[in-house]
Amino acid sequence: MPVVDGRVSAPRIRASRIDFAPLRRELELPTEFPLAALREAEEASRTEHGDGRVDRTDLAFVTVDPPGARDLDQAVRLEQRAGGYRVYYAIADVFAFVVPGGALDAETHRRGQTVYLPDGKVPLHPPVLSEGAASLLPDRVRPAVLWTVDLDAGGVPTSHSVERALVRSRAQYAYPDLERELPEPVALLPTVGKLLIARGLERGAVDLPLPDQEIEPDGDGWRLELRSPLPVEEWNAQISLLTGMVAAKIMLTGGTGLLRTMPPPPEKAITRLRAAAAALDIDWPAEQPVGELLAAMRPVHARELAFVEQAGDLLSGATYEVPDGSSTGKNEHSAVAAPYAHVTAPLRRLADRYATEACLALHDGREVPAHVRSALPELPATMQRTARVTNAADRAAVDLVEAVLLAGRVGEVFEAAVLDVEGRRGTIALDEPAVRARCDGDLALGTRTRVRLVEADPATRKVRFETAG
Template identity: 50%
Template sequence: MQLHQRIVSAPVDFGAIRSEFGLASDYPPEAVSEARDATDAFADSRIDRTDIEFVTIDPPGAMDLDQALHIARTPTGFTLNYAIADLGAVIVADSALAAESEQRGQTFYLPDGNVPLHPPVLSEGTASLLPGVDRPAALWTIELSEDAVPLSFSVMRAMVRSRERFDYAQVQAAADAGTLPPSLVALPEFGRLRIEAGLAQGAISLRLPSQDVVAEGDRWRLELEPRTAVDDWNEQVSLLTGMCAARIMIEHKGVGLLRTMPAPPSSAVESMRRTAAALGVQWPADVPVGRMLAGLDANTPAALVLMSEATGLLRGAGYTLLAELAEPTPDRLVHSAIGAPYAHVTAPLRRLADRFTTEICLAHCAGVEVPRWVVDGLAGAAETMRRTDGVSSKVGRACVDLTEATVLAPRIGTEFTAVVLRAATGTRPAEVFVADPPVLARCEGEPVEGQTVSVRLVVADPATRTIGFAYEGTGTKG
């Protein structure tokens, strides 16, 4: 048997993917000029909250910092202050900058550089919540109970100053050592309570291995994207804010944009139950999908199989305009993976919809009319998000596929250890997960779902961005 040898890296050219998906990195000069000259339209009416010691948590090297947070324990629960970059204050309606961002829809992330929603002079400069400088922000204040249930929430325009920027690994190390800064001391408790609250309302969170393409000089390699507890806790801050924003828009009716997802069909859940039974996973009838998945050891083959199958439950995510709902029944307002109504509001530097939804919430909380540019442009923004979400997903997948095929091309014929995520059915081949290098791919033959098996690489074609394995032997039950 030819044993798998560690794959290091390979040169990869992502330019063809940019061309294939029409990703234009150059901004029109007029829009760049407007971004460079942008000023705060609400400078005279902002409240000064530079006294709050905000910090940011982002991936290493990130410059487009949308959010800064401060969370504190109180005698009755928690107070969350969450500052979001205020793009509505610096982008003029009907300008070249507005038109270009409304065409782009969102930032596209490629391993060799991003294609930004806004010119970097704005998104990585004057609008970014960088440390040590005053910045205009939409400031959310959320008061929560002892169980981290929101009791009151509002958003207003403020001037804020971030004190320090952290990455996830730094915050995780501080949490493990008990040395979190005062702004984040309450984050672990808050995060755990919010995760439990999500499970109680039916949230579904998948912990599948996430592939990352990483630079190594002028070469590229695949690795599993690290996921820390801090990632989960910080995610809860954004999710909670999005849920509060959705409630504001629903309560005021009329103008609003939600991120929604229909409930999974009962047939899909029953199929998962049969898979769990076949794998020997105990799943009581009264336990919802999300809680069952949360209780699994994510490193076991059975967990990988069930979480892979659970991706089929999370389909149909979209953008729902409240004005288009003749009857806004709860089932049409909820994002089923979150278990509640939800709206995108926390990433306006990177996502178009957030500038519009933030403006709606600001208006409702201030008791004023929603700006006309928001009312007139909301449907167009929703359509742009629908279109570009699909493109973003395809771009990300294409980059990973190209890297997989390029890195593995010299290794055709090599055998790898893999976990079988799905058995072959009808015309659909089996699917396997190889941990080193981390790849998910089709597999010829009939390996048994949930087994750890030896597979041979038979296809690795960078031109078509495809890889494939073949199963010819035996495996062990996972």
């Protein structure tokens, strides 16, 4: 696979027109909003939101999102201050538009989160809100929840606040835009982002640098790409992680809310990864945290790809928890290596709306509203249920495109890297197209091999290979 500026790319292989409607039916995804919910959304979109809010429209915010995004949850501004930095992070204030106990509220609890498919998304909220009145679109005054976090020169938080405000984004940027030029509101993003990454590694945070399989439009069809995150995406993600850790601190201090947690990896996963490192000739000093080792990798070779794939076993069991007053360790997210909460994507995730509302009340010394307290116990199950649907949609869409891409090539031989092995079966990654699939035969972890396609069935979305000798 070619590498440009440290990024992995793969040839863009075009698939014919694909109908994703069967996936929507199979997953029982909703096709429309109930009429009562739509009426509430339309009415809410016309509501004024100035009363009782701090006017922060003087601050120049910008949004940073994937190209073409319209559901803009976050707007950011970074400033240098004496002895450190100030992070302003404005988050869409969804509770300003959703009436607790109303028809729209009920429908969002049913959906849980936005489901993304190549031919369009199944949104958590009607587009009149998620892509309109509630979205932090440029040059529009919007209600927001404004997080302000001060950092010292080393990137350590020293103070924070959260309040309801009015904000106005000055511009919308896509990640590739910021690779070319950083506008003033986010000129410090590389500096602050790198500091926060360093602080995370000191804590023991773990991030998997695996390239993502992405389905992109290509004329009247689709293409499958293998893409690693741009550095600016990683820096921008650190602002969200910082805010989530501040939110978790507020909720743990207040004894209520909704945390995103992940247990520490089981010892057998660490042992297996150590064995994989030795087998793959990966130099992993005994005293080096796995997060530091992974952070130094840009997995473009078979050995490194296989090691990162194995490291995925360390990050499992993520869930949502209502703080119960027990030890902080139980409430931590092991990949973040700190208590953490989802509060930065309320247009797309139901949990963020409630965690944010809890933080606002606790920060102000108020009692958490009754409608929030009553919803919290049910939210972990709701989010787990809907996460299974979103994950299934992601995987099924990729499986379908892979099967369509390869349907006419049964019998052909491909070059591949071996990512995982279990007995006489493993997982391989083709050089092109950007396909990962099961393979039967004698496989050696972290090696390159030749494989023959023996099955590619779009009807079942099944792709299978065997070693070619």
